[in-house]
Amino acid sequence: MKSIKENFAKLFDDPNRVTLKDSLMNLTTEYDDFEFKEIEIETHILAKHIIGMANTNGGIIILGVKDTENGLKPCGLESTRDITDMKKQLAKYLPHELTYDIHQIDYDERGEWGDLKNKSFKIIKIVFTSEYIPFLPIKGSENYEKTDIFCRKNSSTTRCEYDDLQDIFNKRKRINRYRISALTLRNELEELKILSSYNTVFNQALSFTNPSFLDTVKDLERRKIKYIEQGLKIEDID
Incomplete structure (x- = not known):
């Protein structure tokens, strides 16, 4: 069986039906670099998760997968928003230096897809760009302020504490020691x-x-x- 890291790397490098299927077969729960949502969540909440991953090590958010007590359930999305519209709405919250992309993954009726047959998912890939961390939302919401800094910890997105901020700044300092713009x-x-x-x-x-x-x-x-x-x-x- 392929390792979780190997499947994650392949899905991150090339999000498609095969790499998504392989990843879902080997994952049993959420991790710091994996987040699952059953539906297309509100834009400001999605932006918070994207920022949290961007401040940590990057990662992937998969929409259409439910995290249950018995493991992951690929339920698929009942309806999907246009990717261009999603990015337009996310731009209200995300700093433009933050690098991410959204991929629509649709499965046909072939039996080889198993539980994924005839289902649709979205993969949001967040790139770790150390020269710009920490990222902050450029717009607040009812759940957070513009001054809040998020990170991934214990498989969830949370506000940074002192040690988390120190870790972020150390990553930026270490990786960007000689980098030149x-x-x-x-x-x-x-x-x-x-x-x-x-x-x-x-x-x-x-x-x-x-x-x-x-x-x-x-x-x-x-x-x-x-x-x-x-x-x-x-x-x-x-």
């Missing part, structure tokens, strides 16, 4: 261009008038190149 990269390259000009156009003149200054510029240029390589994570690539 496009805007920063542009600025760094402009500065490198200036440093390089001193080692080309003015190289000969400076070598006579102020050799110590030229040595300093050369060292700055070397360190600047190293910083950019670290930011792009290419320092070990030949």
Whole structure:
């Protein structure tokens, strides 16, 4: 039998009828990176779960599956909303930096689908983008405020406590230690261009008038190149 992590990885990479069926066969309950809902829940509640997963390690929300005392029951969705409309409504609550996607999965009447035959589901895939965590809702609701921060803990979405926030900030710090944004990269390259000009156009003149200054510029240029390589994570690539 395939491991839960293996099935999760395949479903996350390629949400389709086969990977969903394999995952539901091997899952028995909810996990921090899996959430199941029997129906298409209200937008503000769905947004809370999406934010919670985005702040933790990413994950998948499956609509059309009921979590019962006897395990998961794939009941399917009686009616399904248009994905474009769902995203439009979610955009009222989710920051635009948060990366997610919604997939509609429909099964036909073939017997090979077993209990999934003639049923429809939605898979919401939430990507973990560490450079932007923690995410907060951009709009409040009757259940939470704009200042609330959510995470996944004990297979549920909950408001972050002190230790949870520390974990989020540590993840951001650890993963983004050398990461460099496009805007920063542009600025760094402009500065490198200036440093390089001193080692080309003015190289000969400076070598006579102020050799110590030229040595300093050369060292700055070397360190600047190293910083950019670290930011792009290419320092070990030949």
